[in-house]
Amino acid sequence: MLSTLQFLQPWEPSLAIQLLCTLAVGLYITGLVEGYRSGHREGFWKPFAFLLGVALMYFVTQTQYDYLSQYMFFIHRIQHLVLHHMGPFLIALSAPAAVLGRGVPDSMRRHAGFLRPLLLPVRIAYRILQQPVIATVLFVGLIFFWLTPSIHFDAMLSAQRYALMNWSMAVDGLLFWWLILNRAPDGLTPQLSYGRRILILAVIMPPQSILGAYIALSRQDLFDVYAVCGRAWPVSPIVDQQIGGLVTWIPASMMSVVAAVILLSFMFREHRSRRSTPMPACSPSNPISSTTPV
Incomplete structure (x- = not known):
């Protein structure tokens, strides 16, 4: 038990991460309680x-796992798989905007109007980053950027660059x-068709697979920073690199497949919902009926 508690302690505490996670969970739980009281239940x-x-x-990021990720390449790749794929995927899949909104205190809502002019640059930047081409290039490009051996070397030896990464x-x-995974009406976040979303998921798969395969199958130690700093476990550099390459290659690509299947389920569900919606009855404002010649 003592070793477990020690492992759960932060290796390099980040007040920003701790506050953001605490705020997100606090707002969400508060929103769930408020929703339960008003009849908006989210299920399980x-x-x-x-x-x-x-x-x-x-x-x-905030346990001793972060220590291991700095001294084992494949642990680092799992860390980025969580940060870039699994964690954000689960958060977006939960569609938490409404629940988080209900969790905001009324006093903050009343003063929210004063913040809108200050948030305008953020809204503009967000809208630009959410353009499909930019979002796709940025998603794949960051993986390639931080796995460029020389850049990766510098990032792992600098606390500031490591945090930025x-x-x-x-x-x-x-x-x-x-x-x-957005299902809200078209607003600040573009409402893309399901076909375009699946196309984006198909586009990001080959680059990730190629990069992961190159790392996994390379016979050269591409990331020698782990030899400089020393590895946490007695694993050979090539084996460490092979496992890290496989993590970059297979699970990351499979996330696109899982997301595409979920999107198809959303699409079929909406299609069935539209088909089950009854047609409007004939009325004076809608005089055309099956018996009216056209």
Whole structure:
């Protein structure tokens, strides 16, 4: 038990991450309670997905797992799989906007109008980053950027660059999967057709697979920073790199397949819902009926 508690302690505490995770969970639970009182119940799976997504992102950054990720390449790749894929995917899948909104205190809502002019640059930047082409290039490009050996070497030896790397992966993951899994009406986040979303998922798969395969099948130690710093476990550099390449290659690509299947289920559900909606009855304002010649 003592070793477990020690493992759950932060290796490099980040007040920003701790506050954001605490705020997100606090607002969500408050929103669930308010929704329960007003008859808006979320069931089990959406809250489970949201809380699990936040917990996973917290776990890989604010426990001793973060230490291991700095001294084992394949652990680092799992960390980024969580930050860029799994955690944001689960959060976006839970569609938490309404619940989080209900969790905001009334006093803050009353003063929200004063913040709108200040948030205008953020809204503009968000709208630009959510353009499909930009979002797709950025999602794949960040993976290639941080896995460029020379850049990766510098990032792993600098606390500031290491934090920037993890933050960029997490924020970009949230932006991308929010765009892909968004089911709200067209607003600040573009409402893409299901076909375009599945196309984007198909586009991001080959680059990730090629990069992961190249790393996994390479006989050269591409990331020698782990030899410089020393590995946490007695694993050979090539084996460490092969496992890390497989993590980049297979699970990351499979996330696109899982997302496409979920999108298809959304599409079929909406199609069935439209088919089951009764046709409007004939009325004076709608005089055309099956017996009226056209």
